[in-house]
Amino acid sequence: MWKSILSAIVVIVVVTLGVELFRDSSSAMAQQNLGLPVSSGLVVHTATSGDGGQHMILVDPETRVMAVYHVDGTNGKVSLRSVRNLQWDLLIEEFNGGTPGPRDIRKLLNQS
Numbered sequence: 001m002w003k004s005i006l007s008a009i010v011v012i013v014v015v016t017l018g019v020e021l022f023r024d025s026s027s028a029m030a031q032q033n034l035g036l037p038v039s040s041g042l043v044v045h046t047a048t049s050g051d052g053g054q055h056m057i058l059v060d061p062e063t064r065v066m067a068v069y070h071v072d073g074t075n076g077k078v079s080l081r082s083v084r085n086l087q088w089d090l091l092i093e094e095f096n097g098g099t100p101g102p103r104d105i106r107k108l109l110n111q112s
Contacts, residue, residue: 049073055081064090 043059052073059066068082094101100108 059086 041060041062043061045057045059047055047057049055049070054071054073056069056071057066058069064086066082066084066086067080070079070081071077072079094103
């Protein structure tokens with residue numbers, strides 16, 4: 001049980017550090033890779049897709065909206081795959097996270 005709790009805490013710390021590091025460098029990365037202007041404020045991430053193309057994920061931190069595009073590897077055609085407002089997602093305390101959840105960890109910590 002303690003091993004599960006420790007694992008969950010380690011995952012939370014690693015994810016938090018990753019988000020903070022990515023947030024600090026995202027504007028510079030977006031400018032370097034895509035030539036976006038300094039004032040754009042967009043966070044851009046790319047990933048190779050299974051069909052040889054690429055996925056490009058854009059997040060606008062001001063509006064809390066993300067968009068996912070697919071770039072075809074053979075002809076370069078760009079297609080919008082998804083758009084989502086993240087505002088309400090970010091208010092969810094726990095979703096599909098496994099155990100122990102945040103509420104369980106909080107209860108254990110408050111027992112000490």
